Amino acid sequence: MAKREPNPYFEVRKSPIQGKGVFAVRRIRKGTRVAEYEGEHISSREAMRRYDDLSMKRHHTFLFDLDGKTCIDGAVGGNDSRFINHSCEPNCEAVQEGRRIFVVALQTIEPDEELTYDYRYVVEGPIDATLRRLYACRCGTPSCRGTIVQPELLATGKEKKKPVDVTVVRNSRAARKDERVGPAEGRDERTRRRTGSSARA
Numbered sequence: 001m002a003k004r005e006p007n008p009y010f011e012v013r014k015s016p017i018q019g020k021g022v023f024a025v026r027r028i029r030k031g032t033r034v035a036e037y038e039g040e041h042i043s044s045r046e047a048m049r050r051y052d053d054l055s056m057k058r059h060h061t062f063l064f065d066l067d068g069k070t071c072i073d074g075a076v077g078g079n080d081s082r083f084i085n086h087s088c089e090p091n092c093e094a095v096q097e098g099r100r101i102f103v104v105a106l107q108t109i110e111p112d113e114e115l116t117y118d119y120r121y122v123v124e125g126p127i128d129a130t131l132r133r134l135y136a137c138r139c140g141t142p143s144c145r146g147t148i149v150q151p152e153l154l155a156t157g158k159e160k161k162k163p164v165d166v167t168v169v170r171n172s173r174a175a176r177k178d179e180r181v182g183p184a185e186g187r188d189e190r191t192r193r194r195t196g197s198s199a200r201a
Ligand SMILES: C[S@@+](CC[C@H](N)C(=O)[O-])C[C@H]1O[C@@H](n2cnc3c(N)ncnc32)[C@H](O)[C@@H]1O
Pocket: 015, 017, 018, 019, 020, 021, 058, 059, 060, 061, 062, 063, 082, 083, 084, 085, 086, 087, 136, 137, 138, 139, 148
């Protein structure tokens, strides 16, 4: 297989947030499309088979949900964008264009800054203390909401209810190009999502 060209905007390094992260190697202007989230397109069922969140000690996947039925698994055929961590105050957003996800700078990013986006992870079912721990956020920003789970799901108060069956969805949602939203906003629809967060572009 041909060797991939290094991404011109970032490199992978150890991150203070978690594990590896992605850091700017040059100034990145607002609106720059820094990478495509590549990987194998698989069904949600296959994603569940590959990654069973609830059996993990610490949640860790490279899945990005496209439409509730299909995910991109960045661990298979993916590029370095799979190492972009979540932040509650992100400097990038994930934007969906058709069946593709692009990471786009929300603001000017200086060299050595870590690139992040809001995963807006979707989980169906009550967000109890166990799930809060499983999906804990360590972004360290002043407005950290404490979890990578989509904020709208936390506002329901469901987490106070007795745990019932929980269906895990995955990483994030992207904003479509025609309805781009800020990373903390977005539609209130609750669908089963796999990874990361994006605005459908
Ligand atoms: C797509 S990977 C990102 C790269 C990851 N840091 C690594 O080294 O493989 C997503 C995983 O990184 C971790 N992660 C990303 N952002 C995080 C955050 N803000 N707080 C805690 N863990 C985070 C979680 O384990 C998540 O499942």
